[in-house]
Amino acid sequence: MENENSPLELAVLAGRILLSNGAEIFRVQETMERIAASYHMDTFHVYAISNGIFACGMENGVAHTAEIRHVPLAPVHLGRVTAVNQLSREISQGKHSVPEAFARLREIETLPFTADWVQVLASGVGSGCFCYLFGGSPFDCVVAFFSGLMVYLFILLAGKRHLSKIMTNILASAVAAFCGLSLFELGMGHSMSHIIIGSIIPLVPGVPLTNSIRDFFNGDYISGTIRLIDTLLIASCIAIGVGFVLKVASIMGIAVGVPV
C-alpha cells in the first residue's frame, strides 16, 4: 500500500505514469528528481530503464527504496505525459502538498482514451491521407480510408482479447494487405501498393523509433536499444504480415502487380 505522505512514492507514481504512456527516460528521471527536490527529500537517486524504475531516497533520516516493474505494451497516451509535466511544474512552484499531488496523479493516471470510434475514424483518415502523400490517387485514398478503418478495428479487438504484440502486428498488417488487395481486385482504386502502404501506416513504429533515438541521444543506451529492437520487431512483423498475404495471392494466381 502506498504511503500518501511520502514524496518518494509520489515521485515513483509520477515516473510510472510517464514511462507507461510514452515518455522518454530522461523526462522520467528529471521529473522524479524535480518532485523529490521540491519536497526537500534529504537524498534521492533514481535509475529508470524502459521497463522499470528503481528509486531510493532518505526522508526525515529514514532510508526508503521503491521499485516498479512495467511491461511496455500499454498504448501511448501523450495527454497523460503532458498532464504529469504540468503537475510537476506546479509542484516545483510549491502549489501542492504531497497528498494533493497524489490525488492529482490518480486523476491523471485514469485520464480516458478517446472513444473507440474516434480512434478508428482517425486511423482511417490517417491511412487515406498517407496514401495520398505517398503518391496514391484520390480514389486510392478512399479505399485506403476503409482499409485503415478495418486495421484499427482489428487492433482494438486484439487489444481486448490480449493478443500478444507480435501476433497483433502480424495479423493487423495481414488485414491491411488483405483489405487493400481484395478491394483492389474488386475494381476499386488504381494502385494496390499505395492502398496497402496507406493502410499499414497506423502500425508503423514511429513512437518507439523516436523514443529510441532520444534515449540514445541522452545516453540511456539500454533503453534506446530495447526500443530500437521494438522498432525493428514491429517493422519485421509488418513485412511478414503483408508478405504472407501477397505470397498467398500470387500462389493463387492473382496478379499482385508491379509496385510504382
Added chain:
Amino acid sequence: MISLFDALIQLIVAFFATVSFAVLFQVPKNQYLWSGITGSLGWLCYLLVNQGYGSVVIASFAATLVLTALSRFFAVWRRTPITIFLICGLFPLVPGAGIYYTAYYFIMGDNAMAAVKGTETLKIAAAITLGIVLILSLPQKIFRLGLSKDRF
C-alpha cells in the same frame, strides 16, 4: 517543380495526416493545431528537397531538421513536452513505404530490389536519427526566441 496548388494540397493533407496521429496518441486537443503544423511543414520541406536533389534520404534529413526545430520551439512556447510535436510530426517521414516495398520484393523473389529498398529504409531511419540528434544538441536558449525565461 511542383505547382503552388499541388504544394498547398500536400500541406493540407499532411496536416490532417499528422492530426489523425495526434488523435490516436491522445495528444491534448489544444495541441492538435500545432502538431499538425509541425507535420505539414516538415512534409513540405521533404517534398521540396526531394524535388531539388532527388534523394529521399537527404530530403528526410532536411525535413527532420525543420520539424525538430519547430517541435522544440512549440515545446517552449506551449509549455509542453517536445514528444507531442516530435512523434506526430515525424510520422510522415517514418519509412512505412520502405517497409512495404522491402517486403514486397523479398516475397516476390526479387532479392536485388529488396536489398535496395531495405538499405534505403535503413538510410532514411539513419537520416531521421541524425536530424533529431543535431537539433537536440543546440542550446535551449535559441528556441526561446524572446519568450520569458520561466518557460523551460
